Amino acid sequence: MSLLSLLLWPLVALWLAITLLAQHRRFQPLINSLDGFHVIPRWTFFAPNPGVRDYHLVVRERRVDGSTTEWKSVPVYAPRPGWAWLWHPEKRSSKIMNDAIQSIKFLQKQGEVGATGLPFTMPYLLLLRYASHTVPPEPDSTGFQIAIIESTGHDDRKLECSFLSDFHSR
Amino acid sequence: MNTLNDKELGGLDAVIAARKMTPGLSDKYENIVIPINNNASIAHTGDNTGLKGGEGLSVDSLMKLRQDSFEHR
Numbered sequence: 001m002s003l004l005s006l007l008l009w010p011l012v013a014l015w016l017a018i019t020l021l022a023q024h025r026r027f028q029p030l031i032n033s034l035d036g037f038h039v040i041p042r043w044t045f046f047a048p049n050p051g052v053r054d055y056h057l058v059v060r061e062r063r064v065d066g067s068t069t070e071w072k073s074v075p076v077y078a079p080r081p082g083w084a085w086l087w088h089p090e091k092r093s094s095k096i097m098n099d100a101i102q103s104i105k106f107l108q109k110q111g112e113v114g115a116t117g118l119p120f121t122m123p124y125l126l127l128l129r130y131a132s133h134t135v136p137p138e139p140d141s142t143g144f145q146i147a148i149i150e151s152t153g154h155d156d157r158k159l160e161c162s163f164l165s166d167f168h169s170r
Numbered sequence: 171m172n173t174l175n176d177k178e179l180g181g182l183d184a185v186i187a188a189r190k191m192t193p194g195l196s197d198k199y200e201n202i203v204i205p206i207n208n209n210a211s212i213a214h215t216g217d218n219t220g221l222k223g224g225e226g227l228s229v230d231s232l233m234k235l236r237q238d239s240f241e242h243r
Contacts, residue, residue, distance in 0.1 A: 119218075
């Protein structure tokens with residue numbers, strides 16, 4: 001091993017160790033104060049506010065007698081083919097659906113359209129139409145409703161509902 | 171976005187009821203949206219073209235009302 005290697009190996013190892021420590025909030029203030037040249041990256045480097053939630057679109061039907069069916073998942077992601085790393089145009093479809101979900105959340109937060117104005121917005125119509133075409137209706141269905149569910153975690157996922165639509169006929 | 175399992179789907183009524191009691195609960199977790207140019211899924215202020223209501227109407231009816239509203243602007 002050359003002298004240069006002997007010098008570089010400990011340096012790189014130290015850099016790696018500090019980088020790992022910098023991912024923890026406890027050590028960030030100290031490391032940030034010493035990292036004047038910003039050479040210690042964080043895992044949020046490419047996405048300062050990374051997505052930590054999964055979004056799920058669900059639908060249920062209202063029957064003639066007024067009762068409702070169980071919620072069903074609306075599949076948004078097609079199975080990922082082996083060559084997806086090279087060619088995966090279907091990803092755009094799921095991206096559009098994801099944007100529509102975010103847009104509805106944005107409109108809700110903004111408040112200018114209001115809950116009663118949402119059914120005429122493009123993201124609402126997009127999600128509604130997609131759900132109605134993807135999940136076939138029950139025989140005695142008089143209408144359907146969609147909801148956006150957010151999940152966090154892996155094994156025991158925590159669920160939250162961020163949007164619930166009105167009932168609509170098909 | 172993936173699918174929920176049967177157990178999770180079965181417990182959704184409680185999840186939705188909880189949300190009604192605490193509106194806006196998930197806002198603090200908003201993610202970044204990187205829009206595709208001219209993406210129809212992007213929302214704008216006034217995207218409803220001033221229309222309100224719509225409960226019970228079909229998707230086609232909602233779209234027709236929206237289209238008519240745009241044409242009469």
